[in-house]
Amino acid sequence: MDDRRLSAWRIASLLVSTSCGIGFLLGTGELALRQGMAASMYAVATSIGLLTLAFAAPRLWETGQSIWTYFDTIYGPVVGRQVAALSLIWMAGVLGAQIRGASALLALSGVPRTTSIIAVDCLAFSLSFVRLSALSSIFAICLGGCNAILVYALVKMHHLTVWLRAPESFVQSMTLSPIGHAGLTLISVVALVIFGADYQQFPLRARTPSEARRGCLLAAVVVFVVGFLPASTVIASARVWDLSALPDPAQVVPVELTLALGNTRGITQGLVVSILLMTAVGAACSILRAMSDAIAISRPSGSRRTALGRILPVLAATLVTASGRSIIDMMITLNVIYLAAAGPLLTLALLGCHIPYQAAKRSMLTGFSIATACYVICETNMAGLHESLTLVLAWPCALLEALRSGITSANQSHTTVGHAVHSILVRVVTRLTRCRLSAEPDRPIE
Known part of the structure; x- marks a missing residue:
């Protein structure tokens, strides 16, 4: 720059x-x-x-x-x-x-x-x-x-x-x-x-x-x-x-x-x-x-x-x-809809879990649909939903949709479900280990 x-x-x-x-x-x-x-x-x-x-x-x-x-x-x-x-x-x-x-x-x-x-x-x-x-x-x-x-x-x-x-x-x-x-x-x-x-x-x-x-x-x-x-x-x-x-x-x-x-x-x-x-x-x-x-x-x-x-x-x-x-509630409520749609994909990206393009689209659509439905229900007083349910429902469903679609695409490329899940877990554990090692001070050799 x-x-x-x-x-x-x-x-x-x-x-x-x-x-x-x-x-x-x-x-x-x-x-x-x-x-x-x-x-x-x-x-x-x-x-x-x-x-x-x-x-x-x-x-x-x-x-x-x-x-x-x-x-x-x-x-x-x-x-x-x-x-x-x-x-x-x-x-x-x-x-x-x-x-x-x-x-x-x-x-x-x-x-x-x-x-x-x-x-x-x-x-x-x-x-x-x-x-x-x-x-x-x-x-x-x-x-x-x-x-x-x-x-x-x-x-x-x-x-x-x-x-x-x-x-x-x-x-x-x-x-x-x-x-x-x-x-x-x-x-x-x-x-x-x-x-x-x-x-x-x-x-x-x-x-x-x-x-x-x-x-x-x-x-x-x-x-x-x-x-x-x-x-x-x-x-x-x-x-x-x-x-x-x-x-x-x-x-x-x-x-x-x-x-x-x-x-x-x-x-x-x-x-x-x-x-x-x-x-x-x-x-x-x-x-x-x-x-x-x-x-x-x-x-x-x-x-x-x-x-x-x-x-x-x-x-x-x-x-x-x-x-x-x-x-303030006006800003927060609509921001939750945006986070419900884009947040799961961002989490996977930060963890290094790259999923196919179609899986990303389905994940965003799932999170957006659930969050929008919760927003409409709350605004119209159709049911007494708690406002925190928007993220509680949307994020897990969007993550599961992303992983399910990504694993399906991996299977079509001759990759097993176990291998796909294993690679995701390895990335998560590796990143956590690196963060822990970087936080620990160097120890003298005895």
Whole structure:
């Protein structure tokens, strides 16, 4: 790569801005109204994902390609295009979160909810044709300023200790939270950070492998510290102000920012709403362009980057917004569908178990079908399925389908079932042995 110029500090800042966007800021505050400090689970999971990415960063830097490029070389361009199409699912959840947050900001100014959603859709669609890369630093500064104001609000209310004791409060609150939902959030977010191309692109552009690792470690620490800030401010504010009367829980953080600064004749609220709205729409435009590129990759024979390739994602994200889920749950639920389809193949690829092209297609179809069916059942209230059942059912079935199809293909090539299973077990044991030997210190010869 010729563009490997990023320092550890620059990598950390880019990873933090990717992790702590509007969805994190407004979504954590929204959940904190009813979950308390447990609402910081998304930030904690992101921090764990960045910590894991730090250990893989040197190896990732040496290969010079993201995991999905490696995925594409193993299973072929057709499967790669299908994975690109599946990535539209989780990106629709992220785009829906931006639309949900931006519409809540407009509604805070008195705009009706339906009108605010339509206005945000039109803004995101129109501005997605304009490259806003020059404004990305401004968006990051705006979010950093909002976090600084939240710290000021805690100091002003004399409740800074709530933030300082947040990790302890988080552990206590997690013991009272449903383990299924917490586990699903942890697995989904950690996997998205480790295997997400939007996260891997920054360590790949580091100057050295050590810079890549240090950047990820620094980002993990910052996200962990900042991650407790929105929930801490909501908990402290509930002792001073009445936040239960808000028409939309997603408005709690903007209201806190306004109250902390002092709403002089509505000027402060207008300023806060404008800054957060600009940041949310900017993030929505970035995601929408990525979705347009994914559509172009998945359909190379069709027209590339047309207006229709941006209208359809906006409509899909708007439908997701209408589901009534919280901002963070909106992102996690659709990400689970994507992981259910692509996760098993990725696991086999990392273990070195190469399966035929047709087996890969069947595995993805199996995982996607089961996860989509679970999602539809939950959304329509047809049955009381637990949300964690999506991965519990989809992953084993997709893995079995991949191995069954792969073993069948091996039999057709005069390879026995026992030999195929044996080769898979040998690869797994060999990799585990190598990891153990590399972790043990050298012993002197007696």
